[in-house]
Amino acid sequence: MHRFHKLDKMTSTRCAVCKYFRRRCPPDCIFAPYFPNDNPQRFTCVHRFYGASNIGKMLEEMPVQLRADAVESLYYEAKCRIQDPVYGCVGIITSLHRQIQIAQSQLAKAQAEISFLDANFVGVEPTSSLSESLVQQNGVEHDLDDPFSTWFY
Amino acid sequence: MRSQEPRSSSSCAACKFMKRRCTLHCLFAPYFRADEPKKFAKVHKVFGASNVTKILNEVPEPQRQDAVNSLVFEAEQRLKDPVYGCIGAIASLQDKMFQLQHDLAVAKARLARCSTRTSYPSCSTTSPFSMLDGEFGMTSFDAFVVDQGCGLTTELRQHPFP
DSSP: OHHHHHHHHHHHHOOHHHHHTTOOOOTTOSSTTTSOTTOHHHHHHHHHHTOHHHHHHHHHTSOHHHHHHHHHHHHHHHHHHHHOTTTTTHHHHHHHHHHHHHHHHHHHHHHHHHHHHHHHOTTOOOOHHHHHHHHHTTSOOOSOHHHHHHHTO | OOOSSOOOSSOOHHHHHHTOOOOTTOSSTTTSOTTOHHHHHHHHHHTOHHHHHHHHHTSOGGGHHHHHHHHHHHHHHHHHSTTTHHHHHHHHHHHHHHHHHHHHHHHHHHHHHHHHHOOOTTHHHHOSOOOOOTTTTOOOHHHHHHHHTSSOSHHHHHOSOO
8 A cells, every 4th residue: 555655646746757758756856847747748749859858958057047938948949840840930930031021121111201201292290200210220130141041042 | 791881981970970880871961961060069969869860751851951951040049049049039030020010000100191281282193102002011910920820929929938
């Protein structure tokens, strides 16, 4: 009876990772806070692409307060890769880039139209401050351009 | 003869990294050239060789180069930002997109105001610009992200994770 009671206790408190590997879940298990045993799919999804040992190493190398977000991001990326095995979440990034380029182009045209109207129409309120602020905000500050322009265009 | 397969004259970066013989039919050889050792090292550190093998085997051969490129990019982003990886980049791009949408809405409102208040009689027909297509021809950003089906919409708008 004592043995079964101990087994029940171990089984009910194992995290999803230790349950997956059928091992004892120690009190200081690094995975336990982020992979509860009531959501095994979360771990299998992440494990499929990264592997438990890589995940463990990543978590060990970062402060405890950031680990929850790190696991969430790994989970999102793994879900993206399941949905799109070729591009994963990189497909979303390239699409966002395209949409931003389209939006910037449209904004530039709108700014030019506003400037034209300002220059040619009588009685229109000054718009220089708005136009200038829109022009200043037109640039996209990120360092993600080069890989995509080389690979996908 | 110990092996039936001829020895490759030059091991690919993956086989060099893993210190194994690179065969003629090596899965990694077309995508991890010997002169790009860091490329495989990054992918190996984040995903591991066996996971990369599984991923490539699940993808049709014509699309494997793109798959490798995306894995390399994801690995680079993860190494650069161990907490958020690519998700941080997506959140940043979404923020910029929302700002652009706001700016476009402001510009559109201003143009509408200009066209109703101006004293120029035929401004809408003589303007050299013809970009006013209702919503500027943009698709709804929310619809796009939802269509990706990865649940990255409202959460990422405020903060990468709730």
